[in-house]
Amino acid sequence: MTRKQLWIIIAALILVNCITIVFFIAKDKFGKADETVATVGKETITRQEWLKEIEVRYGREVLEDLVNQKVIELAVDKYGIKMSDKKLEQELTMLKTIYGPYYQNQSIDEERWKEQIKYTLFLEELLTKDVKVSEKELKKYYLENKRRFNIPPSYHISQIIVKTKKEAEQVIKELKDGSNFSVLAMERSIDEFSANQGGDLGYVSKDDERFSPAFFLEIEKLKPGQWSKPSKIEQGYVIVLLHERIKGKKYSYKEVKDQIRRQIALEQMDMPISTKPFWKEIGVEWFYGKKEK
Incomplete structure (x- = not known):
């Protein structure tokens, strides 16, 4: 899993969240199911038709995203995993500057991006919590990729x-x-x-x-x-x-050591970034499938 792939995943999560917001705003804004939300010539589109189409197109993805966030929250509490604001800001800065084009038009809602980055980092920590990487390997990776940690x-x-x-x-x-x-x-x-x-x-x-x-x-x-x-x-x-x-920043080995450990561990595991390994552990029951336990 590369940083670029991480960024694309976060962008996809933001898209799903935006759809979620549209859905719930729509529910709050219009009070009646048969209320007209658009007219096309002599034809009308009702609130009921609109919301049904949103659910058909995006319902599964939106619900799965909400479930995944809850799964991460519960798993993080269970295993006592912490993420400081400083680490979160560090990751955000590196993603912005290294993969700037993927960040376009998203600064208008930076808090939402921070939340998605936090969830993704927590998930990485959960997936790699039992993986051991030697100090020698960590330092070797840092020295070989030092330029990546120098932000202009x-x-x-x-x-x-x-x-x-x-x-x-x-x-x-x-x-x-x-x-x-x-x-x-x-x-x-x-x-x-x-x-x-x-x-x-x-x-x-x-x-x-x-x-x-x-x-x-x-x-x-x-x-x-x-x-x-x-x-x-x-x-x-x-x-x-x-x-x-x-401002430019040269991150020391100590500052990025945890990030490097996750990166190496994920590469060694050769598995997708997914909450599914924790669904059964936490116990998930949802609209689209049987209870996961």
């Missing part, structure tokens, strides 16, 4: 690229008048990839060859929440919005 200064940014200076000045005017940066990026930016993400480029660092030193000079002048003046680039003019700045 990184910036979470969004951009809008337009062809002319006049267009760039118009974008700045609209931003000052209160227009949303993400919406403007989708409407105006000629960079198709980032425009589809509302301009979001995720986390970038100075060793990213896609950007020039001058690009980062502009970013360094900004405070989180500020956008830059238009800058001339090959495609035209770019306006950059800074969301977050992360």
